[in-house]
Amino acid sequence: MKNEIQIKAVNKFYGRKQALKDINLTIEQGMFGLLGRNGASKTTLMKTLATLHGKQSGEITVCGIPIENSREIRAITGYLPQDFSMYPSMTVYESLDYLGMLSGMGKADRKEQIQSFLKKVNLSAQKGSRVKSLSGGMKRRLGIAQALLHNPRVLIVDEPTAGLDPEERIRFRNLLCEVAEERIVILSTHIVGDIEATCENIAIMNEGEILWKGTVSELLQNAEEKVFSAEVPRTMLSRVKENYIVTGMLQQGEKAAVRLLAEQAPDLPGVAGQTPNCEDAYMYCLYQNGCDVSGGEESCCF
Amino acid sequence: MLFLKECKKVICSLTFVVYAVTVVVMYVTQFTDVLDAPVLPPRQGLDYYGSMAKEVPEILMPAAAEGLVSEYLSDSYAAYPFGIYRQVKLAESDKAKMADIIEELTGISPEELNEFEEYEAGGYSQVMDENGNPTVEYREAVLPEINFPTDMSYDHFKELMARVDKIIGGGSKYSETYIVENFSRIPMTYEDALAEYEELMQDDSIAEGYIRLFCDYLGIVLAIMPIFVCVALWQMDKKAQAEQLIYSRKVSTVKLVGTRYLALVVSLVLPVLITFFHALAGICMLYPDKDIALGGAIGLAALWLLPSILIVAGVGTLISELLSPLFAILVQGVWWYMTLEMNQLTGSITKWTLILRHNTLGEGWLWDSEYGDFVWNRTAYLILSAAAVGITMFVYEKKRKGAYYAQGTLWKHHSRKSKA
Numbered sequence: 031m032k033n034e035i036q037i038k039a040v041n042k043f044y045g046r047k048q049a050l051k052d053i054n055l056t057i058e059q060g061m062f063g064l065l066g067r068n069g070a071s072k073t074t075l076m077k078t079l080a081t082l083h084g085k086q087s088g089e090i091t092v093c094g095i096p097i098e099n100s101r102e103i104r105a106i107t108g109y110l111p112q113d114f115s116m117y118p119s120m121t122v123y124e125s126l127d128y129l130g131m132l133s134g135m136g137k138a139d140r141k142e143q144i145q146s147f148l149k150k151v152n153l154s155a156q157k158g159s160r161v162k163s164l165s166g167g168m169k170r171r172l173g174i175a176q177a178l179l180h181n182p183r184v185l186i187v188d189e190p191t192a193g194l195d196p197e198e199r200i201r202f203r204n205l206l207c208e209v210a211e212e213r214i215v216i217l218s219t220h221i222v223g224d225i226e227a228t229c230e231n232i233a234i235m236n237e238g239e240i241l242w243k244g245t246v247s248e249l250l251q252n253a254e255e256k257v258f259s260a261e262v263p264r265t266m267l268s269r270v271k272e273n274y275i276v277t278g279m280l281q282q283g284e285k286a287a288v289r290l291l292a293e294q295a296p297d298l299p300g301v302a303g304q305t306p307n308c309e310d311a312y313m314y315c316l317y318q319n320g321c322d323v324s325g326g327e328e329s330c331c332f
Numbered sequence: 333m334l335f336l337k338e339c340k341k342v343i344c345s346l347t348f349v350v351y352a353v354t355v356v357v358m359y360v361t362q363f364t365d366v367l368d369a370p371v372l373p374p375r376q377g378l379d380y381y382g383s384m385a386k387e388v389p390e391i392l393m394p395a396a397a398e399g400l401v402s403e404y405l406s407d408s409y410a411a412y413p414f415g416i417y418r419q420v421k422l423a424e425s426d427k428a429k430m431a432d433i434i435e436e437l438t439g440i441s442p443e444e445l446n447e448f449e450e451y452e453a454g455g456y457s458q459v460m461d462e463n464g465n466p467t468v469e470y471r472e473a474v475l476p477e478i479n480f481p482t483d484m485s486y487d488h489f490k491e492l493m494a495r496v497d498k499i500i501g502g503g504s505k506y507s508e509t510y511i512v513e514n515f516s517r518i519p520m521t522y523e524d525a526l527a528e529y530e531e532l533m534q535d536d537s538i539a540e541g542y543i544r545l546f547c548d549y550l551g552i553v554l555a556i557m558p559i560f561v562c563v564a565l566w567q568m569d570k571k572a573q574a575e576q577l578i579y580s581r582k583v584s585t586v587k588l589v590g591t592r593y594l595a596l597v598v599s600l601v602l603p604v605l606i607t608f609f610h611a612l613a614g615i616c617m618l619y620p621d622k623d624i625a626l627g628g629a630i631g632l633a634a635l636w637l638l639p640s641i642l643i644v645a646g647v648g649t650l651i652s653e654l655l656s657p658l659f660a661i662l663v664q665g666v667w668w669y670m671t672l673e674m675n676q677l678t679g680s681i682t683k684w685t686l687i688l689r690h691n692t693l694g695e696g697w698l699w700d701s702e703y704g705d706f707v708w709n710r711t712a713y714l715i716l717s718a719a720a721v722g723i724t725m726f727v728y729e730k731k732r733k734g735a736y737y738a739q740g741t742l743w744k745h746h747s748r749k750s751k752a
Contacts (some may be wrong), residue, residue: 078581083734101582109580115573119344131334132588176577190416268525 031094033183033214035079042074042238049074050085050239058247061210061227063246064218064268066228071238072218073112076188079216080109093183105134106178107170109203113187114169116176120163122153125161126176133180140179148174167198176204178209191224203228226308234315241319246308253306253314259289261300268296273322277310291317338565338595343602347564351557352603355550359607362549366542367614371532371693374525383517385679385698389486392516396506397437397480399515400496402473403453403505404430412510412682420432426499433492433499434729438478439496448606450478506704513679513698528694535622539629541693544616547636550604551603552672554640555687558600559664562648563657565596585729593721594660595651600641608633636688636706640715643686646720681706686713 035057042050049071066072077083079092089132090097095180097103108137112228116125123144130140140205148154156164159233166173177185188207191199206215206229219225226246233243257277262270270276274296278289291314295301305325306314340580342348374381390725405428409420422430431442454473461467467727490508497507505514520528532541569575577589609629617622667686674680677691682700688706690699 070426076637077576077734080576081733082576082579101584104580105582108519109576111576113573114577115571117341117568118575128337128576129581131337132578135584180582323698 033182033218035093035214036091037079037088038089040078040085040090041077042083042085048079049238052055053088053240055236055240055243056237057210057214057216058231059210059214061207061215061229063216064071064234064235065222066227066233066235068219068220069237069308070220070235072220072235073188074238074301075184076216076218077108080104080107080186081321082109084136105180106183108180108182108185110170110185110187110190111190112192114148116161116172117137117161120161121158122148122164122172123174124158126179129132129176130179135180143179144175144179147178148243151175152164152201165204167194170198170202171192171205174205174209174225183213185213186211186218187215188218191221192215192217199224205242222309222312234312235317236321238317241321242315249311249315250306250308252318253291253311254261255305256291256314257289257305257310258292258295258298259287259300259302260296260298261287262298263284266298266321275313275317334583334591335595339599341568342561342565342596342599345561345564345568347560347709348632351490351561351600354557354605355603355631358549358553362612363546363607364614366545366693367611367618371529373529374522376522378522381520381522384520384524384695385513385516386518387512388516388518389489390722391518392425392512393484393486394478394480395488395515396493396511397434398473398478399473399505400430401434401438401440401445401478402451402453405448406453406474409500409504418501418503420498420500420504422424422525429499430496433496436481437482437484437489437580438476440476440478444476447648452472457516464527495503496729507617509682528696531696533622533692536625536628537696538619538622538727539612539615539626540632541696542611543629544636544690544699545693546608547633548689550637551640551658551687552608554600554604554637555671556664556668557646558641558644559661561600562596562645563652563660565592566649566652568616579732582667585725585732589649589721589725593645596645596649597641600645601638604641639710639717640686642717643720646717646724650720650724650727653724653731653732660667673735681709683708683712687711699718730743734744 035055037053037057039056040050040053041048053075062303064072064075070176071113074083078085078097081097081103089325092103093106095102095106120128121271126144126147127140128150130137130144130282132167134142136211142282143284144157145154148157152169153171153175155193156168161169161172173190174187185206187328190206194202203224211229217224217229230245231243232246232249234249242252242268262272262285264281264284267288269284270290276288277291289304290296291310304310313323358648361545407421407427409422411420428442431445435441452471452474456473456706457469458466459469462519493506494508494509497504500506502628503509505511532538584701612624612626612629615629648660648664651657651663671686675685675687675689677689678695679698679702680687683705688709
């Protein structure tokens with residue numbers, strides 16, 4: 031059976047609130063990025079795929095298996111939740127052994143796989159350490175090891191790099207790319223850099239809807255000729271922010287270098303067209319779809 | 333093996349250590365004294381050999397009538413429906429019916445009864461002696477003069493008592509189950525005491541007597557302490573934020589919940605087993621010439637104590653998963669306290685009592701009379717435990733599929749919002 035996830039017209043409600051709105055998506059083998067703000071319902075979709083949430087309507091098949099067959103889906107799925115944690119007093123080895131057992135693995139298989147994955151995630155030296163003594167990065171690596179232990183065809187990772195230092199984040203992203211060679215890896219994040227560095231195919235979610243789906247290059251192409259830089263006096267900054275979507279800002283003395291999104295070249299001092307990066311393209315996509323992107327957490331410096 | 337891993341999780345928890353220590357302390361402080369020396373035959377010439385319940389109509393009828401008058405005047409009737417204590421206050425119409433029955437039993441008219449103002453309840457109370465020291469004194473109840481009709485047949489009396497019990501709502505002191513125990517106790521003679529001793533000393537009943545006492549004490553601990561171990565186990569996933577990890581694994585809910593429950597029960601049994609075999613060894617050493625019936629002793633202890641562990645663990649598991657661990661502790665605490673408070677030291681074995689009491693080596697006759705209810709009680713709790721585990725499996729499966737959300741309980745179902 032082909033490694034593919036098909037999501038057709040899926041809707042989900044929490045009481046009266048609709049969390050997933052008519053989701054249609056096809057996810058093929060390799061890295062797939064699910065991008066969106068906090069509260070976009072990414073985790074709901076991830077949990078639905080991991081059989082931890084039900085849906086009210088629509089159809090989902092994972093490698094040809096309907097999502098309703100939860101036991102079969104769980105056998106081929108590895109899940110790393112947003113707040114990964116394990117029993118603090120268990121050792122790293124014991125944790126993996128316990129979770130491997132819950133995945134139905136035999137003793138010999140567990141032993142072999144645990145050794146192999148501990149090596150892969152660079153935790154061999156910590157196999158006797160208690161989970162509570164691990165650093166944040168080590169815990170995430172333990173998380174990825176447990177998710178891959180039973181050799182799943184689908185790996186679902188929810189916000190895996192939040193809180194990691196840059197070095198750990200890069201190491202983690204590389205690890206995900208490695209394992210994506212022979213399976214589907216769905217990476218949910220609100221950090222654009224993670225997607226840019228790892229995924230070819232992406233979908234952008236907002237308020238339970240898929241706003242956009244395609245490849246990263248298509249997303250970048252969509253924002254071409256929409257990104258500009260300008261050097262404006264600091265006194266003009268508030269007016270610029272009011273009229274344009276500012277994706278970056280660097281203040282230098284009396285002047286400020288701004289990076290902004292606009293449909294046409296703005297009438298500003300020192301304006302120049304720029305090649306869009308993934309963050310610009312993501313912000314433009316949100317803007318294009320009517321989302322409020324003025325200021326807030328999505329802006330960053332360049 | 334998953335079972336062993338779950339056992340390790342239970343046994344390595346602090347709550348289990350506290351539980352095990354409590355079991356051992358209860359055993360050592362309450363029971364081991366009886367292993368110091370063998371039971372001796374009664375000595376002749378003593379003033380008192382204890383008392384026993386025996387159906388003697390001449391004693392029972394006037395005593396029950398007196399008890400009924402006292403409860404009528406205090407406007408409060410004790411009842412044990414389903415083995416749980418309840419104080420009953422009658423409606424005016426039922427009061428009138430009760431007064432008519434009392435008139436037939438005592439010759440006191442309803443008017444006289446209602447106008448009697450000198451009533452004082454009898455019983456034990458603390459008073460000061462002449463030196464100003466507190467002392468316990470027994471005081472007779474102050475009641476109107478009772479003339480029990482000499483021509484009343486025992487059968488008619490029993491009919492009246494059945495009506496009284498019905499008016500109270502069942503399970504009263506006047507019910508067929510409790511009336512002899514409450515109103516027909518007679519002092520034991522030397523011969524009665526000797527007969528009881530000889531019955532206890534029989535090869536097949538000597539261990540039974542000791543094990544009954546062992547179970548009486550341990551039963552008190554096992555009706556409350558397992559709830560803490562149980563709640564700690566089921567809280568472990570939530571506390572470690574590992575619920576979603578566990579939910580997303582391939583393992584079936586029946587296997588996971590069943591294995592955890594089994595591991596919990598087996599772990600809880602371990603300290604009991606240690607104390608039990610210590611007690612059994614003590615009994616064998618105390619009576620080296622006796623052919624102790626070990627099988628019977630083991631069977632009795634298992635039938636007495638295992639359902640206690642099973643039901644506390646089962647109900648605790650269910651309430652923890654369905655509602656909240658705190659609520660599970662609260663429910664068990666109230667259940668335990670009420671049962672313990674209302675129970676007598678012996679003669680408290682009913683069909684629904686959680687804590688069974690037989691706090692004496694002797695009174696085999698009482699045990700024999702209660703044995704039917706004992707078996708009924710323990711079987712009922714075994715079935716209820718299985719039902720609780722079955723319902724837990726259903727609830728857990730629903731939670732795994734997000735019915736109550738990952739961290740939620742039934743009550744939180746509509747209140748939590750997704751983090752996504």
